[in-house]
Amino acid sequence: MDWSQLLTPRRFMGEPGAAQTDDLNLIAEAGRSQFHKDYDRLIFSQPLRRLARKTQVHPLSLNDNVHTRLTHSLEVASVGRSLGQRLGDYLSEQGYLPAFVEPEDIGIIVQAACLAHDIGNPPFGHSGEDCIRDWFNERLHSPIVDVIDSDSEVSDLLWFDGNAQGFRIVTQLEKHWYRGGLRLTVPTLGPLLKYPWLSTVAEKPGKFSCFAAESTTLNHIATSLGMPMVNGRYARHPLAHLVEAADDICYLILDLEDAVELGIIGWDDFRTLFEPVVDPSDLKKVTQGIQPMKTRLALLRGYAMDRIMAGFVDAFCRNHDAILAGQLQEPLMNLVSDSGVRHFMKSVRSFAQDIVFRNKDKKGVEIGAYATLDTLLTAFVQAGYALYSNGFDGMSKRDASLIEMMGNCQPHEQLSAYHIYLRVLDFISGMTDQYAARLANQIRGIF
Structure with a gap:
C-alpha cells in the first residue's frame, strides 16, 4: 500500500464510478479540511446521537456517570486523534507523508473513524448482537430463512455484526439514502473497516465489516485506497490498526472506572492493576493526601x-513495512514492546472477563x-416474511x-x-435501549 493513495481525499458518492476523483485539497473552505468535514458530518448525525x-x-444503568456508547465513542475518538497525531509526526519525519497531507491530518482521520466505530451497534451492547445471531440461528431451517438462497446472505443474518451495520449506515442509510450515505472521504471509510471482508470469509464468526448487500461498495473503496487482497480478503487500511488500538485502550481502562463507580470493584483493585504502567513516584502522588x-x-x-x-505507536512504527504490505494479522496490542503495558493490558482484560462482565446485576438486565429483542425480532421479521410471501x-x-411502524426503514x-430482513435490522439495531424496551412492551400488550 502507498500512503499517497491511502490518504487522497476522494469522497464516496454512492454508485461505483461516482466517487469524486477531483483533488479535494483544491476546494478551499475556511477553518476545516475535508477530513474535518467527515468528523463534523458524523458528530451531527442521528445514529451517533442515539x-x-x-x-x-452496563445496560440500562441508573447511574448517569457510567459510560454509554456515545461517551465511549467520544473518548475513543480523542485517544485515536492522539495516536494518529503521534503517528503523523513519525511519518512526516521519515518522509512517508505525501505533500498534500499534514501530520495532524492523520489524527483527524483516525478521530473521525473512531467516532463512527460503534455507530452500527444494536441496543443492549454486545448482548444485542448475540441475541440477533441466536434468533436467526434458531430459525436456520425454518421458512423464514429458507427463502434466502445465497449462503453469504444467510451468513450475514446468522452472524450479524455491528461493524457491518455501521459501514452500511455511513455509506448507504444516513443522509443520502442509498446514494453514498454521509458521503465521507475514502481515507476515513478505510480505517472504519476493522474487518474489511464479508461474513463468509471471516476467520471468526461475527467478525466482519461488510454485509453482502454492500460488497460492491467494499470493493470500490478498497480498490480506490489500494488495499491488497490477501488470502481472499482485503488487507486492513493501516490506520484501522490505530482505530482498534484506541478502542482497546478505552474499553479496558474506562470499563474499570465504571466498575469502581458501580461498586463492582474497589480502589485497591484499581490501583493494583495500574501499577505496571504508572511510575512509582506518580503513584505515590495519587495515593498521598485526601483526594476524592x-x-x-x-x-x-x-x-x-x-x-x-x-507503546502502541511504537509498535506501529516498528511494524510499518509489514502493515503497509498488508501482512500484519494481529492487533498492535500483541506487538507492544513495553513489558509494563503488555502486562497491564493482559491483566486488565482477564480481570474484566472474570469480575466485571460476570456481575450479577449486569447479567440480570442482559437476560x-x-x-x-426476541419480541421485536419475532414481530418485525415475521411481518417482513409475510410481506415477502x-x-x-x-x-x-x-x-x-x-x-x-418502521418509518424510513419500511421495506x-x-x-x-434478505433485503427486507436487512431493513428490519436497520430499524431494530438503530433503536436506543429505552425505545426498544418500550416498543417491546407495547407489542406484548403491556401499557
Missing part, C-alpha cells in the same frame, strides 16, 4: 494513557434484553401495521427476503 442511550457495558475517588481515578488514567499510547395487500392488519414488497 448512542447516548445505548449500552456500552474520582480525582484519583482520573490521575491514574492520565499517567497510564500516555505510556500506553506511546431481560434478550427477551426484549403475500405482498402488502395479502398481509394481516397486524403485520401491515408493524411494517408501517417494499419488491425487495428480496
Whole structure:
C-alpha cells in the first residue's frame, strides 16, 4: 500500500464510478479540511446521537456517570486523534507523508473513524448482537430463512455484526439514502473497516465489516485506497490498526472506572492493576493526601494513557513495512514492546472477563434484553416474511401495521427476503435501549 493513495481525499458518492476523483485539497473552505468535514458530518448525525442511550457495558444503568456508547465513542475518538497525531509526526519525519497531507491530518482521520466505530451497534451492547445471531440461528431451517438462497446472505443474518451495520449506515442509510450515505472521504471509510471482508470469509464468526448487500461498495473503496487482497480478503487500511488500538485502550481502562463507580470493584483493585504502567513516584502522588475517588481515578488514567499510547505507536512504527504490505494479522496490542503495558493490558482484560462482565446485576438486565429483542425480532421479521410471501395487500392488519411502524426503514414488497430482513435490522439495531424496551412492551400488550 502507498500512503499517497491511502490518504487522497476522494469522497464516496454512492454508485461505483461516482466517487469524486477531483483533488479535494483544491476546494478551499475556511477553518476545516475535508477530513474535518467527515468528523463534523458524523458528530451531527442521528445514529451517533442515539448512542447516548445505548449500552456500552452496563445496560440500562441508573447511574448517569457510567459510560454509554456515545461517551465511549467520544473518548475513543480523542485517544485515536492522539495516536494518529503521534503517528503523523513519525511519518512526516521519515518522509512517508505525501505533500498534500499534514501530520495532524492523520489524527483527524483516525478521530473521525473512531467516532463512527460503534455507530452500527444494536441496543443492549454486545448482548444485542448475540441475541440477533441466536434468533436467526434458531430459525436456520425454518421458512423464514429458507427463502434466502445465497449462503453469504444467510451468513450475514446468522452472524450479524455491528461493524457491518455501521459501514452500511455511513455509506448507504444516513443522509443520502442509498446514494453514498454521509458521503465521507475514502481515507476515513478505510480505517472504519476493522474487518474489511464479508461474513463468509471471516476467520471468526461475527467478525466482519461488510454485509453482502454492500460488497460492491467494499470493493470500490478498497480498490480506490489500494488495499491488497490477501488470502481472499482485503488487507486492513493501516490506520484501522490505530482505530482498534484506541478502542482497546478505552474499553479496558474506562470499563474499570465504571466498575469502581458501580461498586463492582474497589480502589485497591484499581490501583493494583495500574501499577505496571504508572511510575512509582506518580503513584505515590495519587495515593498521598485526601483526594476524592474520582480525582484519583482520573490521575491514574492520565499517567497510564500516555505510556500506553506511546507503546502502541511504537509498535506501529516498528511494524510499518509489514502493515503497509498488508501482512500484519494481529492487533498492535500483541506487538507492544513495553513489558509494563503488555502486562497491564493482559491483566486488565482477564480481570474484566472474570469480575466485571460476570456481575450479577449486569447479567440480570442482559437476560431481560434478550427477551426484549426476541419480541421485536419475532414481530418485525415475521411481518417482513409475510410481506415477502403475500405482498402488502395479502398481509394481516397486524403485520401491515408493524411494517408501517418502521418509518424510513419500511421495506417494499419488491425487495428480496434478505433485503427486507436487512431493513428490519436497520430499524431494530438503530433503536436506543429505552425505545426498544418500550416498543417491546407495547407489542406484548403491556401499557
